[in-house]
Amino acid sequence: EAQVTQNPRYLITVTGKKLTVTCSQNMNHEYMSWYRQDPGLGLRQIYYSMNVEVTDKGDVPEGYKVSRKEKRNFPLILESPSPNQTSLYFCASSLGLSETGELFFGEGSRLTVL
Amino acid sequence: KQEVTQIPAALSVPEGENLVLNCSFTDSAIYNLQWFRQDPGKGLTSLLLIQSSQREQTSGRLNASLDKSSGRSTLYIAASQPGDSATYLCAVKGEGGSEKLVFGKGTKLTVNP
Numbered sequence: 001e002a003q004v005t006q007n008p009r010y011l012i013t014v015t016g017k018k019l020t021v022t023c024s025q026n027m028n029h030e031y032m033s034w035y036r037q038d039p040g041l042g043l044r045q046i047y048y049s050m051n052v053e054v055t056d057k058g059d060v061p062e063g064y065k066v067s068r069k070e071k072r073n074f075p076l077i078l079e080s081p082s083p084n085q086t087s088l089y090f091c092a093s094s095l096g097l098s099e100t101g102e103l104f105f106g107e108g109s110r111l112t113v114l
Numbered sequence: 115k116q117e118v119t120q121i122p123a124a125l126s127v128p129e130g131e132n133l134v135l136n137c138s139f140t141d142s143a144i145y146n147l148q149w150f151r152q153d154p155g156k157g158l159t160s161l162l163l164i165q166s167s168q169r170e171q172t173s174g175r176l177n178a179s180l181d182k183s184s185g186r187s188t189l190y191i192a193a194s195q196p197g198d199s200a201t202y203l204c205a206v207k208g209e210g211g212s213e214k215l216v217f218g219k220g221t222k223l224t225v226n227p
Contacts, residue, residue: 004157033214042219043203058214090157102148103205103215105157 002027006091006106013081014114021076021109023091029104031094032074033058034066036087037108043090049074081113116141118206120218127194128226135189135221137204142182145207149178149189152201152220161202162189166209194225 004025013019025032033048035058045058049068063085065077074093078085091106117140127133137147146165150158162171162178164187170179177190191198203220 040219043217045214048214088155092158102160102163103158104160105150107157108155110155 002104004091004093004104004106006089006109008109009107010110012112012114015082016080019078019081019111021078021089021091021111023074023076023106024072025074025091025093025104026072027093027095027104028071029093029095030071032068033092033103034064034074034076035090035092036060037090038087046076046089078111081111083113085111086113087111116144116206116208116216118204118216118218120202120204120221122221123219124222124224126224126226129194129196131194131225132190132192133194133223135191135202135223137187137189137218139185139187139206139216141208142185143209144182145209147178147180147187147204147206148215149176149187150203150205152203154200158203191223194223196225196227199223199225 007022030051034046035043037043044060046064047058047066049055052071055066089109092103094103119138148163149161151161152158164171164180175192180187201220201222205215205217207215
């Protein structure tokens with residue numbers, strides 16, 4: 001089944017404790033992206049990747065890192081999480097942003113930073 | 115800078131009604147427009163994708179239209195059902211190979227039995 005898989009789905013952590021949210025897609029998509037969704041603010045893009053070893057900042061990259069060493073994986077790294085990073089995070093992928101392909105989303109990862 | 119607006123933010127209708135959700139965007143130079151559905155606590159599911167050269171797309175009881183020149187798109191849902199209750203988001207992609215998607219904040223639809 002074609003899908004975008006995120007882990008963990010739910011996580012409670014404390015300020016400053018490094019964490020990684022993994023994202024994997026099995027559709028051989030070139031484009032991958034991370035979003036955060038907050039009440040009243042909608043979906044905001046954190047980072048995106050057009051292909052392996054190519055990443056770029058989105059609208060709200062501060063406090064986050066990403067890597068794209070393999071085509072299928074695009075982990076989101078919070079080196080020193082803070083309470084303002086409490087949010088619902090989504091990973092998404094598509095064939096290529098320059099293509100007409102639609103965007104596929106993971107189920108989301110709800111992160112709480114205490 | 116592209117801005118996408120969805121009005122109303124919430125809509126409640128009785129089962130069986132036909133309804134229209136609205137999406138407007140400020141920059142008409144778009145590559146495509148996509149409608150999504152989001153159930154509470156879940157990810158987004160793509161419903162319809164309209165290319166800039168198209169006027170509408172249909173899937174089952176859903177019909178999405180696009181008027182680029184006026185910066186508007188509508189999502190028409192026929193014979194609504196309680197299972198259609200969800201938040202519906204639209205997103206536009208600007209012209210150019212690397213333009214990102216810009217999302218609206220969504221319309222929360224409740225269909226009452």
